Amino acid sequence: MAAETSVKLVIPSRVRLVDLVHSAAEKIAEIAGFSDDEMLNIGLAVREAVINAIKHGNGEDASKEVEILLEVTGRGLRVRIQDGGAGFDPEGTPDPTAEDNLLQTSGRGLLLIRAFVDDVRFNYKQGRGMEVTLEKALKTG
Amino acid sequence: MAAETSVKLVIPSRVRLVDLVHSAAEKIAEIAGFSDDEMLNIGLAVREAVINAIKHGNGEDASKEVEILLEVTGRGLRVRIQDGGAGFDPEGTPDPTAEDNLLQTSGRGLLLIRAFVDDVRFNYKQGRGMEVTLEKALKTG
Amino acid sequence: MKSNVRQIGHVSVVDLSGKITIGEGDVALRNAVQEILDAGNQHILLNLEKVSYMDSAGIGELVACYKRAKEKEGSVKLLNPSGKVYDLLSLTKLEEVFDTFKDEKEALVSF
Amino acid sequence: MKSNVRQIGHVSVVDLSGKITIGEGDVALRNAVQEILDAGNQHILLNLEKVSYMDSAGIGELVACYKRAKEKEGSVKLLNPSGKVYDLLSLTKLEEVFDTFKDEKEALVSF
Ligand SMILES: Nc1ncnc2c1ncn2[C@@H]1O[C@H](COP(=O)(O)OP(=O)(O)O)[C@@H](O)[C@H]1O
Ligand SMILES: Nc1ncnc2c1ncn2[C@@H]1O[C@H](COP(=O)(O)OP(=O)(O)O)[C@@H](O)[C@H]1O
Numbered sequence: 263m264a265a266e267t268s269v270k271l272v273i274p275s276r277v278r279l280v281d282l283v284h285s286a287a288e289k290i291a292e293i294a295g296f297s298d299d300e301m302l303n304i305g306l307a308v309r310e311a312v313i314n315a316i317k318h319g320n321g322e323d324a325s326k327e328v329e330i331l332l333e334v335t336g337r338g339l340r341v342r343i344q345d346g347g348a349g350f351d352p353e354g355t356p357d358p359t360a361e362d363n364l365l366q367t368s369g370r371g372l373l374l375i376r377a378f379v380d381d382v383r384f385n386y387k388q389g390r391g392m393e394v395t396l397e398k399a400l401k402t403g
Numbered sequence: 404m405a406a407e408t409s410v411k412l413v414i415p416s417r418v419r420l421v422d423l424v425h426s427a428a429e430k431i432a433e434i435a436g437f438s439d440d441e442m443l444n445i446g447l448a449v450r451e452a453v454i455n456a457i458k459h460g461n462g463e464d465a466s467k468e469v470e471i472l473l474e475v476t477g478r479g480l481r482v483r484i485q486d487g488g489a490g491f492d493p494e495g496t497p498d499p500t501a502e503d504n505l506l507q508t509s510g511r512g513l514l515l516i517r518a519f520v521d522d523v524r525f526n527y528k529q530g531r532g533m534e535v536t537l538e539k540a541l542k543t544g
Numbered sequence: 545m546k547s548n549v550r551q552i553g554h555v556s557v558v559d560l561s562g563k564i565t566i567g568e569g570d571v572a573l574r575n576a577v578q579e580i581l582d583a584g585n586q587h588i589l590l591n592l593e594k595v596s597y598m599d600s601a602g603i604g605e606l607v608a609c610y611k612r613a614k615e616k617e618g619s620v621k622l623l624n625p626s627g628k629v630y631d632l633l634s635l636t637k638l639e640e641v642f643d644t645f646k647d648e649k650e651a652l653v654s655f
Numbered sequence: 656m657k658s659n660v661r662q663i664g665h666v667s668v669v670d671l672s673g674k675i676t677i678g679e680g681d682v683a684l685r686n687a688v689q690e691i692l693d694a695g696n697q698h699i700l701l702n703l704e705k706v707s708y709m710d711s712a713g714i715g716e717l718v719a720c721y722k723r724a725k726e727k728e729g730s731v732k733l734l735n736p737s738g739k740v741y742d743l744l745s746l747t748k749l750e751e752v753f754d755t756f757k758d759e760k761e762a763l764v765s766f
Contacts, residue, residue, distance in 0.1 A: 264655055271593065277566055277567045278567060280565075285618050297619075301634070302597065306597065306599060306628075309546055309565075309599055309616065310599060310600055312582065313600070313601070327589075331640065340618060341568070358636060359636060359637040364607075364637060364638065364641050365610070365611060366607070367604040367605070367607050367608045367611075368600070368601075368604050370600040370603055370636050371600040373635065373636065374599075374600055374632070374635070374636075
């Protein structure tokens with residue numbers, strides 16, 4: 263395991279487990295030293311990425327797992343969310359804030375993820391699935 | 404993974420991560436349908452077992468992991484806590500409620516674990532470490 | 545999430561509290577609004593003051609409610625989105641969709 | 656965990672709130688009691704009314720405080736352990752060790 267302060271969670275693809283992962287992410291953010299407001303943001307970003315892994319990555323197939331690694335790094339927090347799906351092109355999704363899309367009832371998850379952490383990386387691993395990495399640095403000074 | 408509603412957590416042996424595991428155990432107990440009071444009891448039992456795994460099992464060596472599996476079963480909840488330690492004889496520990504031991508400042512963890520769940524099993528796995536299994540059934544009727 | 549409906553004239557004010565999130569809050573919101581529409585009312589003011597946050601499913605459900613009311617020639621407006629909820633509405637540009645008020649009376653007369 | 660000390664005559668009443676658990680609450684309790692003893696006071700009433708729960712480390716620290724006060728010819732007594740905390744004291748048979756009170760005035764005159 264990479265960091266001394268880290269938690270790996272492995273869950274079957276069930277939406278009812280999202281709250282638990284969300285709380286764990288908030289706790290780790292608190293331990294890492296983030297403010298209450300940043301903690302909420304990190305929690306929401308992790309939540310959205312986990313929901314995507316469960317729904318889009320694993321198609322809510324409870325026999326498929328989602329693995330979430332929460333790590334306190336020297337700079338802040340790193341979160342990796344791994345599903346067992348076919349991946350997707352993150353640049354190919356429609357912009358939910360475009361005039362024509364405002365009345366869509368979905369499609370806002372990636373927007374929230376990108377807004378609430380500093381860096382989001384998508385990495386498709388052949389034979390494993392999609393790995394989404396979120397990074398958030400502690401404010402210094 | 405055994406149960407459709409389950410969470411596996413893997414943590415390095417650090418006491419500061421105990422609260423996070425404790426909350427996850429409470430959440431799973433809630434999902435399983437336990438009452439608030441039983442949820443508190445389950446949380447405390449898991450907490451004590453995880454503290455023991457971190458301190459006694461792994462000697463707070465952060466390079467050693469503790470694995471916690473929380474599973475909603477047909478009957479209630481099962482929790483497995485696995486450390487990387489040398490194991491111990493659970494029958495060989497002193498009774499903290501004996502007159503002579505009342506003023507000891509430690510030695511009450513196993514008592515609490517046994518009091519707060521229905522069944523506790525200790526299973527030493529050669530080359531892996533101690534596995535403690537807690538079971539708690541939902542009250543029916 | 546909890547909801548409570550107050551009927552004030554032709555406006556149904558829905559006091560929401562808790563989180564509007566996937567699997568629970570979003571379903572509760574959908575049901576609350578559907579009941580109002582089924583009862584033949586179509587002017588809905590969602591009081592978000594006590595909603596601590598929403599996720600994308602909750603935000604999607606807000607939009608779904610808006611569209612359902614619109615289909616019945618009605619409308620959904622928002623009262624007092626606070627902190628994080630306000631940030632989310634602004635981030636998703638849904639401020640442009642929803643009429644939003646700080647004062648309940650002002651909101652009521654706007655319908 | 657939070658603590659606040661009120662000195663009433665020769666008794667130091669420590670109002671505790673939160674959780675007395677490993678790594679935080681237990682250390683906070685130890686420090687609070689040590690400060691009282693260091694200041695030359697040795698009659699201590701721990702008000703547990705707002706303590707939601709303890710783990711075995713917290714319980715152990717309660718006992719450690721008791722012993723430290725005793726060494727200085729003092730005592731540690733308990734006020735209003737509620738719910739889960741009461742259960743824990745009874746389960747561990749520490750009721751037999753600690754004088755425990757429901758009423759602050761009764762506790763105060765007992766020292
Ligand atoms: N882990 C994933 N695996 C496969 N596809 C994904 C994943 N995450 C997101 N997507 C794709 O990106 C689209 C946009 O995702 P998002 O912005 O979260 O909105 P929503 O989940 O509401 O559709 C999804 O509809 C899906 O097609
Ligand atoms: N996972 C474990 N690995 C090794 N030894 C253990 C483990 N859990 C408990 N023990 C042993 O059992 C003893 C009693 O444990 P417990 O009742 O929890 O009290 P405490 O942890 O305060 O000593 C410990 O002191 C330790 O020697």
